[in-house]
Amino acid sequence: MIELTDLTKRYNGVAAVDSLSLSIGEGEIIGLLGPNGAGKSTTILMTTGLIEPDGGEIRIAGYEMQKEPKRAKALIGYMPEDVGFYPRLTAAENLDFFGKLYEMEREKRKRRIDDLLVLVGLDGVQTQVGGYSKGMRQRLGLAKALLNEPPVIILDEPTANLDPVGVSDYRRIVREAAAAGSTILVSSHILAEVSVICTRIALLSRGKLVADGTWQEIADHGKGVVIRVEGRRPLPEFPIQGISSVIYTPDRVGAVIAADHDIRDAISDLVASAGVPLRNLQIDSESAEEALLQRFREEARS
Amino acid sequence: MSNALFVIAEKEFSDSFRNRTILAIFAIFFAISVIGIIGGIAEYQDTLDSYNELLSTAGTQERGLMDTRPSPMIIFGSVGALLVTMGALLGITSGFDLITRERETKSLKVLLSHPVFRDEVINGKAIGAGGALALIFAATIAVSIALMLITGIVPGGDEWSSIAIFSFSAFLMIIAYFAIALCMSAISETSGTALVYTLIIFILLSGLLPVLIENGAADAIAGDAPTMPRMIQSVSIDSREGGRNFQAMTESEDFQKYREDIQDWRSRRQAVIDIASLFSPTMSFDSISDALTSTSSMTVTVRSGPGGGMIAQTQASDTSESILSHLLALLAFPAIFFGIAYMRFMRMDLR
Numbered sequence: 001m002i003e004l005t006d007l008t009k010r011y012n013g014v015a016a017v018d019s020l021s022l023s024i025g026e027g028e029i030i031g032l033l034g035p036n037g038a039g040k041s042t043t044i045l046m047t048t049g050l051i052e053p054d055g056g057e058i059r060i061a062g063y064e065m066q067k068e069p070k071r072a073k074a075l076i077g078y079m080p081e082d083v084g085f086y087p088r089l090t091a092a093e094n095l096d097f098f099g100k101l102y103e104m105e106r107e108k109r110k111r112r113i114d115d116l117l118v119l120v121g122l123d124g125v126q127t128q129v130g131g132y133s134k135g136m137r138q139r140l141g142l143a144k145a146l147l148n149e150p151p152v153i154i155l156d157e158p159t160a161n162l163d164p165v166g167v168s169d170y171r172r173i174v175r176e177a178a179a180a181g182s183t184i185l186v187s188s189h190i191l192a193e194v195s196v197i198c199t200r201i202a203l204l205s206r207g208k209l210v211a212d213g214t215w216q217e218i219a220d221h222g223k224g225v226v227i228r229v230e231g232r233r234p235l236p237e238f239p240i241q242g243i244s245s246v247i248y249t250p251d252r253v254g255a256v257i258a259a260d261h262d263i264r265d266a267i268s269d270l271v272a273s274a275g276v277p278l279r280n281l282q283i284d285s286e287s288a289e290e291a292l293l294q295r296f297r298e299e300a301r302s
Numbered sequence: 303m304s305n306a307l308f309v310i311a312e313k314e315f316s317d318s319f320r321n322r323t324i325l326a327i328f329a330i331f332f333a334i335s336v337i338g339i340i341g342g343i344a345e346y347q348d349t350l351d352s353y354n355e356l357l358s359t360a361g362t363q364e365r366g367l368m369d370t371r372p373s374p375m376i377i378f379g380s381v382g383a384l385l386v387t388m389g390a391l392l393g394i395t396s397g398f399d400l401i402t403r404e405r406e407t408k409s410l411k412v413l414l415s416h417p418v419f420r421d422e423v424i425n426g427k428a429i430g431a432g433g434a435l436a437l438i439f440a441a442t443i444a445v446s447i448a449l450m451l452i453t454g455i456v457p458g459g460d461e462w463s464s465i466a467i468f469s470f471s472a473f474l475m476i477i478a479y480f481a482i483a484l485c486m487s488a489i490s491e492t493s494g495t496a497l498v499y500t501l502i503i504f505i506l507l508s509g510l511l512p513v514l515i516e517n518g519a520a521d522a523i524a525g526d527a528p529t530m531p532r533m534i535q536s537v538s539i540d541s542r543e544g545g546r547n548f549q550a551m552t553e554s555e556d557f558q559k560y561r562e563d564i565q566d567w568r569s570r571r572q573a574v575i576d577i578a579s580l581f582s583p584t585m586s587f588d589s590i591s592d593a594l595t596s597t598s599s600m601t602v603t604v605r606s607g608p609g610g611g612m613i614a615q616t617q618a619s620d621t622s623e624s625i626l627s628h629l630l631a632l633l634a635f636p637a638i639f640f641g642i643a644y645m646r647f648m649r650m651d652l653r
Contacts, residue, residue: 041653042653045652045653048415049414049415050411050414050415050652051651051652051653069417069419070417070418070419071417073415073416073417073418074417076415078412078415080408080411080412080415082408083408083412084407084408084409084410084411084412085407085409085412086313086317086407086409087407088317088320088321097309097313098412098416100305100309101305101306101309101413101416101417101418102416102417103305103417141412144412
């Protein structure tokens with residue numbers, strides 16, 4: 001759905017994005033991560049057609065952004081970081097204006113706007129957007145990104161100003177959109193947020209793609225993983241290759257296992273063969289986040 | 303017109319009527335114009351009464367020397383100066399934040415991420431805001447003309463043409479300042495900076511340039527005025543009310559030369575002022591307004607005839623060329639400044 005090929009952008013001779021190639025398929029939720037100056041914003045601005053690349057190609061559902069910008073943009077729903085609207089218009093009036101730009105028919109536009117305002121919890125708010133809080137503007141931004149029922153949704157720091165309820169709503173809406181077949185590209189600094197919502201991560205550093213895979217694949221790169229196990233009865237010993245340590249709880253129904261790679265399948269088989277029903281078996285996400293942070297630091301240092 | 307261009311123009315048009323500042327200046331512009339027209343109507347009636355009174359008492363020879371019937375353009379002459387200030391402010395208010403507002407509210411990125419071309423955005427904004435200015439201006443002119451007609455003043459064919467040219471040039475002047483404001487909005491980071499830059503240009507073009515030209519540059523370029531010969535006796539009657547310049551003098555070679563020299567000097571000086579005024583929308587509009595509304599556009603020279611009697615030579619000033627050049631200058635201003643705004647906007651960095 002999104003094809004970036006050899007994408008390059010230079011500012012004053014310095015490459016902000018350097019020969020970036022990335023292919024994102026239908027229904028994927030991909031997180032664009034990287035330290036400051038990694039090239040995330042430039043990549044998003046080029047993908048949305050807001051800035052011209054110096055080299056390379058951007059294709060949205062087959063339409064090349066540089067050659068057919070209107071067709072390509074018509075397939076994108078974009079919410080920039082710190083999204084802005086026309087302050088003298090209400091939420092519905094703002095969405096109506098943008099809906100006209102998508103050439104949506106009047107009746108369809110009205111129905112869609114009503115539905116979206118309900119979806120993001122802004123129905124019944126009749127005041128001008130100028131009086132909105134940042135969180136309300138962000139909710140409206142999400143509604144705007146979904147307005148044209150786009151096959152590609154690009155969200156830049158989508159939860160930065162949302163309260164916990166807003167974050168929960170946002171996750172639900174994004175998952176529903178992905179389930180309906182939309183391709184979603186999320187740029188965020190909140191690693192925990194990315195880990196919860198994204199099915200895949202692209203890690204950028206100095207304008208280059210340095211890692212592309214699932215959250216765990218990237219975090220695991222050259223690092224160990226921490227696995228938490230909980231049984232309904234005391235757990236057996238774990239004579240599995242790759243384990244560096246096992247710490248049992250006093251009653252032995254729980255254990256924290258450090259391994260050099262994801263061995264959850266082996267653990268599950270072993271526990272089952274010991275006749276112990278499993279209550280919980282998961283990667284310790286805090287440790288994964290810590291590992292990813294470490295990679296961030298390494299990339300930033302390099 | 304493409305869909306995006308139309309949608310953006312439509313929004314900008316309706317935004318102009320939501321903007322309280324624009325509405326306030328429009329209200330003042332409208333009120334001042336109407337008050338000016340009412341004052342102009344009273345002035346016209348007085349002038350007409352004086353003319354009719356003179357006509358009834360004058361003999362045949364005096365009638366030949368009398369001014370033509372007062373023109374209803376006197377009415378518009380009385381609002382010209384008011385239009386310059388309030389019209390320019392209206393144009394500036396409509397344009398100074400057209401682009402910066404989008405940047406300040408961070409809506410520009412959102413707007414440009416939609417299926418629109420950049421040129422459709424700036425063209426749509428200019429068309430929408432310019433259209434609102436046109437509507438406001440047309441309403442003001444329509445009310446002014448209605449007031450004239452209600453009070454029984456019906457312009458003739460030439461006068462309708464003069465009113466049309468006057469209105470068109472006034473609108474072009476407003477659009478010129480609108481284009482300057484739009485240009486400043488495209489090159490500035492904030493609306494405040496854009497407003498300051500625009501006001502500086504407005505003061506420069508409408509206040510400082512005319513003063514500098516009239517009081518310094520024109521004399522410096524045209525040189526010193528020739529000195530009148532001592533032995534010559536002359537009587538100069540400058541009648542503003544009659545609208546004609548009468549000069550009576552004794553013939554002599556020195557005086558003939560002086561008269562030619564002073565005419566040359568005046569021509570040179572006027573040429574400098576005319577050329578300089580092309581660089582100011584205010585001065586261009588003033589020149590057109592003066593040419594259309596001034597009653598002194600006719601020069602009557604009275605000379606002694608062969609039998610000792612007086613001969614009046616009437617010379618109609620050729621103003622159409624001057625009006626055309628100033629109209630072209632007023633068209634050039636929006637074109638140049640919009641062109642700069644366009645180029646700047648097309649290259650604007652959206653990071």
